[in-house]
């Protein structure tokens with residue numbers, strides 16, 4: 319009913335708007351004022367966490383994209399090798415696991431059958447399984463060794479939004495906690511990240527306040543057949559997530575690519591006036607990546623693409639090549655997906671509505687897929 323939607327037209331819009339709170343709730347009580355993490359709720363002992371020599375993340379759909387982003391953070395901060403795999407592929411290829419592998423199963427519902435089967439397989443190999451889950455007492459956390467709950471609250475719309483942002487936050491917390499218990503050098507970078515992470519819900523709020531032009535743009539693109547998404551580093555999984563949202567909701571041909579792969583194929587797809595969304599890394603960090611992506615934007619634009627550029631405030635280098643510019647706040651590189659994903663959610667939601675689609679209940683999809 320309209321009351322349940324709090325005055326929003328769709329649950330999805332309501333859930334997008336709830337993201338600052340969802341993120342704040344997921345952080346609540348887990349970072350103390352001194353900047354150290356309290357995750358005593360994890361039932362894996364620090365001694366066991368010190369033994370870990372490999373992290374394997376398994377998930378499906380949007381949760382899989384959270385896992386792809388987590389890999390960048392886990393490897394960069396903890397220096398523990400990390401793999402991410404679609405749960406539906408994982409157990410069928412005889413993965414190498416053992417008692418020192420930590421398997422992280424990410425699932426909003428806690429009931430996705432592929433993810434459940436993957437975690438059972440991991441436990442049979444003697445690995446510890448940590449669930450990152452939004453649903454109290456659901457099957458995946460019940461069958462895991464430990465659980466870190468996301469506190470997004472109930473997510474009704476089939477396409478995941480606030481659960482995704484909280485999955486990212488939970489993954490960052492796990493990565494930082496691994497550093498803490500393992501005594502990984504707690505450098506200035508990690509200190510700064512913890513500070514920025516504890517403030518990130520305000521940044522999400524700021525992004526939400528600037529979404530009107532994104533909605534207007536989406537409406538003008540309702541007649542398009544194809545939208546491409548490009549990103550690099552953590553912006554690559556963000557591009558995949560932007561494309562997935564558009565498939566799910568707008569039933570459009572949408573694909574996400576790693577910007578570095580453009581020249582190996584995707585650039586052949588560019589046609590006159592084809593919308594291409596580009597997620598631009600921060601110019602302050604990894605400046606080479608930033609320059610490379612600016613060249614990519616120039617290349618696709620020269621071939622006729624209509625460029626929709628998501629870039630940090632103050633990034634002036636992109637301005638001459640952006641047909642449409644969407645600003646996001648300055649964040650540390652690894653946290654950028656938390657803010658960069660929000661415009662893509664709004665974009666897909668508005669495009670779906672403009673195409674007359676059922677936003678909260680897209681055709682052929684289920685909120686939770688409990689069959690293999």
Ligand code: G6P
Pocket residue numbers: 378379380381424425426427428429430433476477478683684685686687
């Ligand atoms: C379905 C939903 C997606 C979700 C995926 C994984 O496909 O439509 O939105 O990302 O399942 O669900 P889970 O509950 O395991 O996160």
